[in-house]
Amino acid sequence: MTSSIKAKQLKTAFFSALLVLAVAYPILGLKLNIVGIKLEVHGASAPVLWTIFACAIGMFFWQLFRSQLGNAWDAVPKVPGVPSSATNFLTLPSTQRWFVLALVVVALVWPFFGSRGAVDIATLILIYVMLGLGLNIVVGLAGLLDLGYVGFYAVGAYSYALLSHYYGFGFWLCLPIAGLMAALFGFLLGFPVLRLRGDYLAIVTLGFGEIIRILLRNLTELTGGPNGISNIDKPTLFGLSFERKAAEGLQTFHEYFGIAYNSIYKVIFLYLVALLLVLVALFVINRLLRMPIGRAWEALREDEIACRALGMNPTVIKLSAFTLGACFAGFAGSFFAARQGLITPESFTFLESATILAIVVLGGLGSQLGVILAAIVMILLPELMRNFSEYRMLLFGALMVFMMIWRPQGFLPMQRPHLELKQ
């Protein structure tokens, strides 16, 4: 190895180490503390400082010996990976359909044996599955990046909450209304914006999500402002309430069947309602995918210019995907309001949008099984890692970057229906 290459490597290594120090030391190594009314700067604890220092040294040596290490790594015999036939099998639409079916059967049976807390978390997961499936239409199938999906979720939630609060409408009546309201908002927002290129859409929808939240927070007379709306009615089973004491004109579930009151009935019922909504969403989306409109979504995602050339109207196709996605968010929102009993504008921040987007992306754009699995992972992991809860979002961000670099197609992408010419 010539000395000039060596010198260049040394320079790069030194520069990289300095970069690590410049990035890590000021933010992690120094701390702004409020002392009285003044701000003071203190160093972080010794282990933190040593870690930063060690990282810089590590970076230096890694950059210095990178090519040698790379050669050594290539020489190591590789562990055989997952055979391609297995991946092929797992990503086939027919396999995934069976997987979904199996999941549904499991989901139907287990709540009767699960604990109350577990069923509750499962209900939350189902809400995110629903949101993920809805966003999957917009992002995964039609290829439109929507960063304000939570806005439609909020519209759905507040539609039910307000109708129930002011007019006493029940859940089952409000569910379609909430979906329609969210779809209407999607239509009104999408109409002007969808004629534009994709990046603008991302930012306009982001702005829309924020506008909705700001309006909900500030229209205090109507929406209760930052305190939100509380005491939202739970869904009923054909008029049977699951509370201990029924409201006037209603009968309770345990009285009607003559069994003792148990609060777990309510939890399981909510879970089953959520499951029903998810199944309806799955069914509708699966049917739509086989219709011309579903095919048009995917075609548009792949090549907009070719679609135009074939005489399709991109605006109408995009608008249908956008509106339908918003509609599912509305359903999920009204169920969320019913389950929580209390909604505030702070439930609908950009972070929610990012979480839903992460579910769609991690699952594999366009794949419904992927969305379901990703929703389970994304909601269950933080619940299991309660000890790490403060590092949760940090890991979440890092995971999003890492996934995009390592496996941009997601955990379980779905194969497109295609034919191959065997030679």
Added chain:
Amino acid sequence: MPDIYHFLQQLVNGLTIGSTYALIAIGYTMVYGIIGMINFAHGEVYMIGSYIAFLVIAGLTMMGLDSLPIILIAAFAATIIVASAYGYSIERVAYRPLRGSNRLIPLISAIGMSIFLQNEVLLAQNSKDKAIPNLIPGNFVFGESTMNGVVISYMQVLIFVVTFLVMAGLTVFISRSRLGRACRACAEDIKMANLLGINTNNIIALTFVIGATLAAVAAVLLGMQYGVINPNLGFLAGIKAFTAAVLGGIGSIPGAMLGGLVLGVAEAFGADIFGDQYKDVVAFSLLVLVLLFRPTGILGRPEVEKV
């Protein structure tokens, strides 16, 4: 004529904030102009910059230094260095491996990066608001009195002077220097620039560093103007600046400057008419209106899609 005074006062306030939006917006517009992606983490670079500025100001005050020029120069220097390091590292870690993939993918990576950086600062510095006293108190008064006249604080004057100098410097750099020419060549046609012997990887990194530098300048200025920072301020500043970039026509540097000023003024008047809490709503509504009637922005060129 109190109405005129009121109008002028709002105009001055709007232009002050707008000029800092413009600084951040240039970072978005330059990156978009070259690699066609929204650098979603740019707002977080701005947020980190304001933390560095506060660290320097608080640290130097603690050491008993009270010479204003030294504090200012140190704050600008340190903030620019650290923010550039962040700009460069973000490009290296989160965007460079994804070059040439589907447009959605770098954007999602950028969102992840943004969440990561926000939480890094949140964990290291906790979520409390941090405040510093106004370093440059005092103001010029035009008119009869502070109540009946236009008040321009020294801080606002500093913001105008610094942003003007920085933008003038950037314009000269882009139009006259070799590297600036290389930047323009990359924005025109990155493949061709590569064929002609320009190291496009370095130019892209340089764009990120320039963007981070300008965001750092804005961070010092706005940090001193508002006097309060927290780890969440990058998000809103980021989308505001992006709005400014789109307003002016994304990809165009003079457009970003103009867009920032327009947005700042619109926000000031909007807040005056509808109330302060609807400031952001005004900004986003303006964005939707501009996209409706002039999708290429004020100074943008219509883009021709090539097959």
